[in-house]
Amino acid sequence: MTLRPFNISDAPAILSWCKDKHAFRLWSADRYKDYPAQPSDMIAQYEGDNLFPMTMVDGEEIVGHILLRYPSAGKSIIRFGFIIVDDTKRGMGYGRRLLQLAIDHACNQMGVKTITLGVFADNPSALKCYQSVGFKITGEDSYMIDGEKWKGYEMEYVNYNHKNDETGNQSQGHE
Numbered sequence: 458m459t460l461r462p463f464n465i466s467d468a469p470a471i472l473s474w475c476k477d478k479h480a481f482r483l484w485s486a487d488r489y490k491d492y493p494a495q496p497s498d499m500i501a502q503y504e505g506d507n508l509f510p511m512t513m514v515d516g517e518e519i520v521g522h523i524l525l526r527y528p529s530a531g532k533s534i535i536r537f538g539f540i541i542v543d544d545t546k547r548g549m550g551y552g553r554r555l556l557q558l559a560i561d562h563a564c565n566q567m568g569v570k571t572i573t574l575g576v577f578a579d580n581p582s583a584l585k586c587y588q589s590v591g592f593k594i595t596g597e598d599s600y601m602i603d604g605e606k607w608k609g610y611e612m613e614y615v616n617y618n619h620k621n622d623e624t625g626n627q628s629q630g631h632e
């Protein structure tokens with residue numbers, strides 16, 4: 458299994474993995490206006506700097522997707538989003554693998570110190586998946602989704618192998 462940059466041609470497969478609007482909102486919150494979303498909507502989400510959409514492939518087959526983005530000007534914190542596995546392959550370890558590959562990429566290629574993400578409380582498989590790779594709940598919040606109040610958790614993964622900078626000080630986030 459490998460993680461590679463997202464291609465425009467991956468969009469139809471990834472968007473087909475949310476089978477109803479509720480699942481779509483659990484995945485993407487209110488980031489997309491309409492369900493079902495079109496590939497062009499997905500491309501529009503990923504326009505701009507500091508966004509690194511990735512696709513997990515098993516050989517030629519597209520099996521997972523994740524967005525890595527810097528939430529602010531500093532480069533020591535990255536935020537994961539749009540995490541999803543092929544709906545026919547869930548509960549088989551693919552999500553865990555996707556997270557591990559993304560964590561490895563963020564820590565070892567991008568040199569981040571902290572990874573954050575948000576997850577709805579009503580998404581136990583996602584919550585369990587994130588906890589299983591080392592994310593911890595750091596807070597909770599609520600969001601209005603299609604006129605309903607949804608509880609969400611903020612989660613964080615700390616890269617304890619993060620290198621000190623050349624001054625000898627631990628790198629700081631700039632948020």
Ligand SMILES: CC(C)(COP(=O)(O)OP(=O)(O)OC[C@H]1O[C@@H](n2cnc3c(N)ncnc32)[C@H](O)[C@@H]1OP(=O)(O)O)[C@@H](O)C(=O)NCCC(=O)NCCS
Pocket residue numbers: 480483484485539540541542543546547548549550551552553554575576577580581582583584585586587589
């Ligand atoms: C969230 C998601 C990526 C997890 O991927 P997955 O392949 O199903 O998860 P895995 O099989 O790798 O399981 C990871 C862990 O979660 C647990 N888990 C998975 N599904 C579970 C469920 N329905 N209930 C409880 N635990 C569950 C597994 O037991 C495993 O724990 P372990 O490592 O301690 O054994 C996947 O379910 C998904 O694509 N969901 C729809 C999109 C979505 O809502 N994304 C979240 C956006 S925040």
